[in-house]
Amino acid sequence: MAAQHWTDHDIPELHGRTAVVTGANTGLGFAIATALARHGAAVVLACRSEERAAAAAERIRVSAPDSDVRTVLLDLASQASVRVAAQRLHDEYDHIDLLVNNAGGFRPKYAVTEDGFEATIAVNHLGPFAFTGLVRDMMTGTPGSRVVIVGSNGHRNGTIDPADLNPERDKKYRYIAAYNRAKLANLLFTYELNRRLEADGAQTIALAGHAGLARTDGARDMSWMVRTVISPKVNPIMRMISQSAAMGALGPLRAATDPDARGGEYYGPRGNTGYPVRVDSVGASHDTDLQLRLWEASERLTKVTY
Incomplete structure (x- = not known):
């Protein structure tokens, strides 16, 4: 099948591989x-609700009867939860082949986590940064292992100052700006992580992927009025231009x-919809000085060093 029409049918068999x-x-x-489980991977659903994770695991087992699906409690807004989840993976598995850092989303109002981080940057970047660092040792010796960060076209409008990841502290909070900043952080993290893995001679690579404009529950925490504007699940016009x-x-x-x-690549539709191809991210995401400064700030804030 042509690369521009890559689908889940192109996923190779994944038996013997563990994905989080x-x-x-x-x-x-x-x-x-679901797609990973259907192709044979043992899948761990890392979610902030045990009840919803268990229900999702059961739905996957129904669609893939022979699948091995388990759950682990993970709240990326809490560095304590991140550490507990990472330790549980160490206790129950001897390696991880795939880590897909997918969780994220909007925060409708300004909020600060229990760790003192602005909530959007915490859930979309600082939580995944710490979680990846804490399970990295389970991956670097595993041939073919990958860390995948789920990005967004929103990164194209993002700006970030690693010295101040909470600029809304002193001015009006704009959830779109906060989200775009966090998604730019995702790509800066991906590229710096991959470069460090290569330098260490690890058997792990880091890549990113985005969904375009997809009909998901990403705006579920927003007000009904906002969802009628931005959510493809609610706004009929947005539904027409989404997938x-x-x-x-x-x-x-x-x-x-x-x-x-290959490591450091970014995959998704060229626009809002379509089959995934290799795509480019904005120039700021490739700024190596900015990558390094964000990395150092993230290590300092999370107290997780690689």
Whole structure:
């Protein structure tokens, strides 16, 4: 099949491989986890609700009867929860082949986490940064292992100052600006992580994937008025220019499983919809000085060093 029409049918057999997918109880995460399970991977759903994770695991088992699907409690807004989840993976598994950092989303109002971080940057970047660092040792010796960060076209409008990841502290909070900043952070993290893995001679690579504009529950925490404007599940015009969660999941899935994909690459539709191809991210995401400064700030804030 031509590369521009890559689908889940192009996913190779994954028997014997263990995948951890964050935020896997709904939307993109659920679609990603389901596809991996159907192709033989043992899948761990890392979610902030045990009840919703268990229900999602059962739904996957129904669609893939022979699948091995388990759950782990993970709240990326809590560094304590991140550490507990990472330790549980160490206790129950001897390695991880795929880590898909999917969980994220909007925060409708300004909020600060228990760790003192602005909530959007905490859930989309600082939580995944710490979680990846804490399970990295389970991956670096595993041939063919991959870390996939789920990005967004929103990164194209993002700006970030690693010295101040909470600028809304002193001015009006704009959730779109906060989200775009966090998605730019995702790509800066991906590229710096891959460069460090290469320098260490690790058998792990880091890639990113995006979903375009997908019909998911990403705006579920927003007010009804806002959802009628931005949510493809609510706004009929947005629905017309969006794609299903299953189609949106193909970008991260290609990054996670395509044998020809290489570290530091970014996959997704060229616009809001379409099959996943290798795409470019904005110049700011390739700024090595900015990558390093964000990395150092993230290590300092999370107290997780690689």
